[in-house]
Structures are given as C-alpha cells and as structure tokens.
Amino acid sequence: MxxxxxxxxxxxxxxxxxxxxVVVLLLGLTxxxxxxxxxxxxxxxxxxxEELSRYLLVWSTFLGASMGFKRGSHVAITFVVDLxxxxxxxxVSILIHALSVLFFFVGIVYGIQMIxxxxxxxxxAMGLSMRVxxxxxxxxxxxMVIHVFPLLxxxxxxxxxxxx
Amino acid sequence: xxxxxxxxxxxFLLIIGLxxxxxxxxxxxxxxxxxxxxxxxxxxxxxxxxxxxxLVAVPFFILxxxxxxxxxxxDRLVNFAExxxxxxxxxxxxxxxxxxxxxxxxxxxxxxxxxxxxxPLIPELKKRNYRQNFSAALIASAGVIGVVIPPSVPMVxxxxxxxxSIGRLFLNGFIPGTLMGLALIGVALQEAYKNxxxxxxxxxxxxxxxxxxxxxxxxxxxxxxxxxIFSGYFTPSEAAAVAFNWAIFVSLFVYREIGWREFFQTxxxxxxxxxxxxxxxxxxxxxxxxxxxxxxxxxIASAVLSISQNKYIILLLIDLIILIAGCVMETASALIILTxxxxxxVNQLGVSLIHFGIIMVVGLAIxxxxxxxxxxxxxxxTISGLSIEEISRALVRPLTGLIAAWLFLTYFPLFVNxxx
Numbered sequence: 001m002x003x004x005x006x007x008x009x010x011x012x013x014x015x016x017x018x019x020x021x022v023v024v025l026l027l028g029l030t031x032x033x034x035x036x037x038x039x040x041x042x043x044x045x046x047x048x049x050e051e052l053s054r055y056l057l058v059w060s061t062f063l064g065a066s067m068g069f070k071r072g073s074h075v076a077i078t079f080v081v082d083l084x085x086x087x088x089x090x091x092v093s094i095l096i097h098a099l100s101v102l103f104f105f106v107g108i109v110y111g112i113q114m115i116x117x118x119x120x121x122x123x124x125a126m127g128l129s130m131r132v133x134x135x136x137x138x139x140x141x142x143x144m145v146i147h148v149f150p151l152l153x154x155x156x157x158x159x160x161x162x163x164x
Numbered sequence: 165x166x167x168x169x170x171x172x173x174x175x176f177l178l179i180i181g182l183x184x185x186x187x188x189x190x191x192x193x194x195x196x197x198x199x200x201x202x203x204x205x206x207x208x209x210x211x212x213x214x215x216x217x218x219l220v221a222v223p224f225f226i227l228x229x230x231x232x233x234x235x236x237x238x239d240r241l242v243n244f245a246e247x248x249x250x251x252x253x254x255x256x257x258x259x260x261x262x263x264x265x266x267x268x269x270x271x272x273x274x275x276x277x278x279x280x281x282x283x284p285l286i287p288e289l290k291k292r293n294y295r296q297n298f299s300a301a302l303i304a305s306a307g308v309i310g311v312v313i314p315p316s317v318p319m320v321x322x323x324x325x326x327x328x329s330i331g332r333l334f335l336n337g338f339i340p341g342t343l344m345g346l347a348l349i350g351v352a353l354q355e356a357y358k359n360x361x362x363x364x365x366x367x368x369x370x371x372x373x374x375x376x377x378x379x380x381x382x383x384x385x386x387x388x389x390x391x392x393i394f395s396g397y398f399t400p401s402e403a404a405a406v407a408f409n410w411a412i413f414v415s416l417f418v419y420r421e422i423g424w425r426e427f428f429q430t431x432x433x434x435x436x437x438x439x440x441x442x443x444x445x446x447x448x449x450x451x452x453x454x455x456x457x458x459x460x461x462x463x464i465a466s467a468v469l470s471i472s473q474n475k476y477i478i479l480l481l482i483d484l485i486i487l488i489a490g491c492v493m494e495t496a497s498a499l500i501i502l503t504x505x506x507x508x509x510v511n512q513l514g515v516s517l518i519h520f521g522i523i524m525v526v527g528l529a530i531x532x533x534x535x536x537x538x539x540x541x542x543x544x545x546t547i548s549g550l551s552i553e554e555i556s557r558a559l560v561r562p563l564t565g566l567i568a569a570w571l572f573l574t575y576f577p578l579f580v581n582x583x584x
Contacts (some may be wrong), residue, residue: 022439026223028407029224030405030409057214060435062332062439069436073440073495074186078179092181096180107207110204111206111207113204114207137210137211
C-alpha cells in the first residue's frame with residue numbers, strides 16, 4: 001500500500017515539474033518564431049531559429065503527451081469497452097495499462113539506443129549535439145511510465161483484494 | 165496479407181480502448197518485431213514525424229484559438245452578427261451559424277469554435293424560447309466549420325502528410341465553409357418558419373457600426389493570419405505564431421478579460437491538446453513508414469481499382485469510409501491514418517490533392533457531430549446541459565444539410581478549386 005502512495009506522489013511531483021517545463025518550452029517556441037519573423041523582415045534571417053523551433057516542438061510533444069496521460073485526456077475508442085460488464089472491464093483496463101507501459105518502455109529503450117548511435121552527429125545550424133535533441137523522447141516516455149504505472153498497480157491491488 | 169496483419173492488430177488494440185496513439189505505435193512495434201526490422205526505427209520515425217517546421221503551426225493555432233475563446237471575443241462577434249441578422253424569423257439561430265463562421269476564422273478547431281459560440285448563445289436562445297435541443301444540435305453542427313474556414317489544424321496535418329501547400333488549402337477552405345454555413349442557415353430558417361417563430365428587432369445601421377467597432381479586433385484575426393500567408397510575408401507556422409501573439413495582446417492587454425493565472429491554465433490546456441495530436445503524428449509516422457515499406461496503400465489502390473474504375477463510384481466509397489471513420493474516431497487521428505492510405509488511389513483517379521484535402525477535412529469535420537465519437541456534440545451537450553441522446557434527436561436535419569454540402573463539394577470540384 002505504501003508503494004502505491006509513493007508512486008502517486010512521484011507522479012504528482014513529476015507532473016508539476018513537467019507542466020512548468022512545457023509552458024516554458026511553448027513560450028520559448030513563441031519567442032523563437034517571433035524572433036525569426038522580426039529578424040527576417042527587419043534585419044537578416046537567422047539560420048538557427050527554424051531548427052531550434054523544430055526541436056522545441058519535439059520536446060514539447062513528448063513531454064506534453066505525458067501530461068495527457070496524467071490527466072487521462074488521450075483520445076481512445078471507449079464505446080466498445082463501455083458495453084462490457086464490471087469484471088471483464090477491469091481486466092481490459094489492466095490490459096490497456098500494461099500494454100501502454102510496454103509501449104512506453106519501447107520508447108525509452110529505442111530512444112536511448114538512438115542516442116547511443118549518434119555519438120558525433122551535431123545539428124546543422126546550431127551545432128547542438130543530436131544526443132541532447134533526442135533526449136526529449138526517452139524523457140517523455142519515462143514520465144509517461146511514472147504516470148501510468150501507479151494506475152496499473154492500483155488496479156492490480158484492487159483486483160487482488162476482490163479475489164480474497 | 166501484410167495489410168490484414170497491420171490493420172487487424174491495429175483494430176484490435178483500438179477496440180479494447182487503448183489510446184489511439186498507442187494503438188498505432190504498438191501495432192507498428194508488433195509488425196516490426198515479426199518482420200525482423202531493427203527496432204530503433206521506431207524512435208527514428210517518431211522523431212522524424214515531429215521534427216517538422218510546418219507542424220509548429222499546430223500548437224500555435226490551438227493556443228491562439230483557446231486564448232481568444234477564453235476572452236469575450238465570441239460575445240462581440242455574436243452581437244455583431246445579431247445586428248444585421250437578428251431581424252430574421254428564427255434570427256438567433258442564423259446568428260449562431262454566422263458567429264460560428266466568424267469564429268472559424270480565428271480558431272483552427274471545431275471543439276473550440278463550438279465552445280466559443282455555445283457559451284454566450286445557449287443561455288440566450290433558452291431565454292427567448294428557441295427549441296433547446298435544436299439549438300444545441302445546430303450550434304454543434306455550426307462549430308464543425310471551425311476546421312473548414314481557415315485557419316485549420318486538420319488542414320495543416322493533411323498538407324504535411326500529403327505534401328501540399330498549407331496556404332493554398334486554407335484559401336480553398338472559404339467556399340466550402342460558407343457552403344456548409346448556408347446549408348445550416350437554410351435548415352434553421354425552415355425550422356423557424358415551420359414553427360412560426362417571431363421576427364427579431366429591426367436592423368439599424370448605427371447598431372451595426374457600434375457592434376462592428378467592438379468586434380473589430382476579433383474580425384481582424386483571420387485577416388492578419390491569411391493576409392500574412394498570402395502576401396508571402398509569413399510562412400503558415402509563422403502566421404500561427406503571429407496569431408498567438410495577437411491573441412495574447414488582445415486578451416491580456418486590450419480587453420483585459422483574463423488574468424495571468426488563467427493565461428497559464430490556458431497554455432497548459434492547449435499544450436496538452438496539441439501534444440495529444442502531435443503524439444499521434446509521431447507514432448503514426450512509424451505506422452506510415454511500415455505501410456509505405458510494404459506498399460500497402462498501393463495494394464489497396466489496385467484492389468479498389470480492380471473492382472471499379474468509375475471515379476464517381478470510388479469517390480462515393482471513399483466518402484463512405486471517411487464518414488464511418490468520422491463516427492468512430494476523433495478527427496485528427498482519422499485524418500492521420502486515412503490520408504496516406506488514400507493518396508495513391510486518389511492520385512490514380514486524377515483527383516487534385518487540394519480537392520481531396522477539402523473532401524477529407526469537410527468529411528471528418530462532419531464526424532465531429534456524428535456519435536458515438538463526436539467532440540462538438542459533447543461540448544454542446546456540456547454547455548446546454550442536454551444529454552447526447554436529446555441533442556441527437558434534433559441532429560438529423562442539420563446533419564443532412566452538412567452531408568449535402570459535402571457531397572456537392574465532392575462531385576463539383578469547380579467550387580473547391582476556384583482559387584489557385
């Protein structure tokens with residue numbers, strides 16, 4: 001029981017940090033694209049703004065997606081599952097969360113592998129190491145695990161209790 | 165065989181209720197495992213799918229639309245529309261449709277458009293004894309125009325997948341959006357005349373001018389976005405960023421209707437909405453890579469063409485699939501999945517990809533009011549307090565109007581490609 005509370009606290013804490021971070025990323029994205037327009041229209045176009053905005057989009061996508069899992073707002077087809085009765089639904093719910101966590105681990109493992117494969121590659125305009133750019137993907141998936149794992153644990157505990 | 169395996173796995177994961185992005189991703193993972201492909205391709209394709217400058221427009225259009233929906237811009241647009249349309253029999257219904265069309269020029273999403281218009285109008289319609297479930301159904305149906313009249317998030321997504329010019333598809337969205345609006349106005353007037361609704365107050369030029377002045381900042385938004393794109397000053401992504409800056413300026417500094425706290429909350433909400441769409445794009449890019457690698461869309465194209473070569477029959481079939489997909493799936497996901505599958509077929513039929521973009525976006529927009537998955541219906545139900553079933557009963561005629569407009573657009577491309 002303690003473990004479940006601990007995981008929940010971790011999930012809440014991670015979400016608070018990620019929420020602030022994503023807001024900063026989006027405001028940063030706004031500033032960069034605005035700067036790009038101002039620079040091009042009035043001065044000279046920067047070479048790095050478009051690249052940076054793409055990378056900010058990638059980071060905000062995967063971290064923002066984790067916020068969606070925390071709030072259960074990802075779109076899914078539920079009208080079929082809604083037809084199921086209580087018991088079956090509980091099992092399906094466990095299956096869904098288990099499969100979700102499985103895919104998150106796929107994202108983490110191969111995201112890290114992708115980073116390992118890019119030892120020397122740097123981004124064309126900013127000269128930023130691509131390892132830093134790619135990091136957003138495994139980081140996002142890790143946050144998703146933090147959010148969905150407690151839900152899975154909760155359901156298993158609930159099911160186990162009912163069995164007793 | 166490959167197609168059956170891919171779609172079978174995907175359909176199973178989807179039906180048990182896995183979030184769409186994960187159903188696509190996991191189905192792709194399973195296929196790649198069975199086919200012995202290096203799995204790092206999953207991470208690479210997810211990165212490549214989101215590492216795109218045109219897609220930067222997605223969060224910005226969502227942010228701008230959400231922020232302006234929060235302020236009282238929609239009230240002002242409603243007042244302006246009422247100043248010259250309120251005199252009609254059932255005038256407030258006509259006003260609802262026209263206000264939704266105005267707000268469609270500000271937002272790129274159907275749900276935001278419905279919410280923006282329903283919030284001021286549903287209580288007012290109730291007060292004036294308009295039939296409530298028809299009001300809710302009409303506003304939900306008018307809200308879908310949000311993705312047809314530019315800016316439009318689904319249009320950005322379509323153009324990124326089909327490699328078309330966003331500006332050109334935007335420009336070609338005006339006539340279809342207007343046509344849908346006119347169809348709904350026709351339905352509303354018919355309903356009002358049948359039930360002998362009274363006429364509203366007369367038109368006064370002074371009132372039109374007065375309400376126009378208060379609504380001007382809202383009405384200017386589409387002009388800034390589209391003017392910037394078509395004059396060649398901005399790329400669509402830059403125009404979207406300008407729209408968001410404009411939204412911040414208008415709502416935080418001119419009208420001052422929202423504070424910093426609400427501003428932060430709106431950004432968080434928009435960030436999630438946008439990330440959900442972008443995350444589907446990411447995993448769907450793995451899926452798309454698999455489809456292309458095993459030439460599934462081409463196989464489907466030749467299979468369909470071996471049954472019939474008739475362009476009109478195949479278009480009807482495509483429309484039917486889009487309509488069904490719109491019923492059971494949310495707009496962006498249906499669009500992201502269906503577009504790459506249909507492209508080779510559409511190309512072989514000789515349908516222009518801009519025309520097909522309109523067919524796709526309008527068709528899936530209609531899907532926003534067709535249950536069970538119908539975002540605009542949910543929004544209108546939440547705001548009106550009526551159940552989905554009650555609203556659905558009044559939905560038949562507005563829906564017929566929209567579908568008629570859609571079929572017209574499918575078969576008379578003249579009206580779509582009028583502007584190049």
